[in-house]
Amino acid sequence: MNGNRKIRVAVNGYGVIGKRVADAVARQDDMELAGVSDINADWRSRMVTQKGYRLFGAAKEQADLMREAGLDVSGTLEDLLAAADLVVDCTPKHVAAKNVEIYRQVGIKFIVQGGEKHTVTGHSFVAESSYVGALDRESTRVVSCNTTSIVRTLSALKNAGLLRRARGTLLRRATDPWESHLGGIMNTLVPEPEIPSHQGPDAKSVDPELDVVTMAVKVPETLAHLHYWAVQLTRPAEKExxxxxxxxxxxIALIRMADGLTAINTVKELMADLGRPHDNLYEVALWSDMLKVEGDELFYGYMVDNQAIVIPETVDAIRALVGQIRDPNESIARTNAALGIGTIAKALGDQ
Ligand SMILES: NC(=O)c1ccc[n+]([C@@H]2O[C@H](COP(=O)([O-])OP(=O)(O)OC[C@H]3O[C@@H](n4cnc5c(N)ncnc54)[C@H](O)[C@@H]3O)[C@@H](O)[C@H]2O)c1
Known part of the structure; x- marks a missing residue:
């Protein structure tokens, strides 16, 4: 690739994650959105052209259906891939694993999301931990929302020499807000049947050194996940x-109960007030005044906006695969600036 040319990015699957990835890519000054491909021909695909993005059908049949519905269609996924340097697959769990065959045939770099297994790409991505390992690769997998939060927080403790082992309980949102008319639990809590739940082992696909066990329960709300952690430190430490x-x-954005941020809905409202697209909370929002250290034991809780946390990681994964920016910190800083990451600390002051 010519060093000065913008990275042309295709997004396949314009759902919860795909629409946010498309918007985030459009905000990067070193990238351009080549277009978006999907299979549906309703209001969701109509929003693609409304935003000024090029719309493609996943195959000829879907492109024809979109045209019949009066949508402005630029071609099929094949045409989109021909106009791109890299594709971010944001189709539902297991669909991406099949699309990978198409990407390999065409010879285009690709990113899959956390619904797919590590083996689909052989590399799992969280920017602060595994950017360098993704440099120049054909593909990577941006891990799930929960796994991203686990790797971010435990890496921070590990890098400070404080992490011995971590045990977490995850309260998982039932479904995503836009599709809550289609399903999702009410008036119950559904424990995941196995301990450990998959997120702990998945964090080790990014950093095998992490000693981490997770347990999870599905809860009847749609806003975000909430995690509680008990960590054994390497030595007694001070809270500061x-x-x-x-x-x-x-x-990681430190927030405080004392500021009135006493529940996950209040944090989402803060994101809306900050003018974030889709009210996205890209950071792990961790309560500093709830956090407790007792000798060499650490306890804390945080919120994970499942719809948003993987978006900055996906942007960094694009840069890593293309390989023009070799330093993770440079990519992270560019992504943060383009998405407004850092504005929580500015708005709330020192936490
Ligand atoms: N929703 C979340 O909170 C979340 C968080 C992190 C990671 N993920 C992962 O991101 C991926 C996408 O999840 P999502 O929640 O955005 O799904 P989604 O169902 O909201 O969106 C998927 C989109 O892909 C389209 N699609 C389906 N089959 C297609 C095909 N063959 N070709 C092109 N488009 C197709 C659908 O029409 C839909 O618009 C999954 O791997 C998921 O596990 C989701």
Whole structure:
């Protein structure tokens, strides 16, 4: 690739993650959105052209259906891939694993999301932990929302020399807001049948050194996930030392109950007030005044906006695969600036 040319990015699957990835790519000054491909021909695909993005059908049949519905269609996925340097697959779980065959045939770099297994690409991505390992690769997998939060927070403790082992309980949102008329639990809590739940082992696909076990339960709300962690430190530590470790990550935002941020809906409202697209909380929002250190034991809780947290990671994964920017910190800083990551600390002051 010519060093000065913008990276042309295709997004396949314009759902919860795909629409946010498309918007985030459009905001990067070193990238351009080549277009978006999907299979549906309703209001969701209509929003693609409304935003000024080029729309493609996943195959001829879907492109024809879109045309019949009066949509302005630029061709098929094949045409889109021909006009792109890299494709981000945001189709539902297991669909991407099949699309990978198409990408390999065409010879285009690709990113899949956390619904797919590590083996689909052989590399799992969280920017602060595995950017360098993704440089120049054919593909990577941006891990799931929960796994991203686990790797970000535990890496911060690990890098400060504080992490021995971590045990977490995850309260998982039932479904995504836009599709909550189609399903999702009510008036119950559904424990995941196995311990450990998959997120702990999945974090080790990014960093095999992490000693982490997770347990999870599905809860009847749609806003976000909530995690509680008990961590054995390498030595007794002060609370301020731990907070300093978390502050070292630009993608962990310290918040406080004392500021009135006492529930996940209040944090989402803050994102709306900050003018974030889709009210996205890209950061792990970790309560500094709830955090407790007792000798060498650490306890804390945080919120994960499942719809948003993987978006900055996906943008960084694009740069890593293309390989023009070799330094993770440079990519992270560019992504953060383009998405407004850092505005929480500015708005709330020192936490
Ligand atoms: N929703 C979340 O909170 C979340 C968080 C992190 C990661 N992920 C992962 O991101 C991926 C996408 O999840 P999502 O929640 O955005 O799904 P989604 O169902 O909201 O969106 C998927 C989109 O892909 C389209 N699609 C389906 N089959 C297609 C095909 N063959 N070709 C092109 N488009 C097709 C659908 O019409 C839909 O618009 C999954 O791997 C998921 O596990 C989801």
């Amino acid at each position: 030392e731990v907070l300093e470790a978390f502050r070292s990550s630009s993608r």
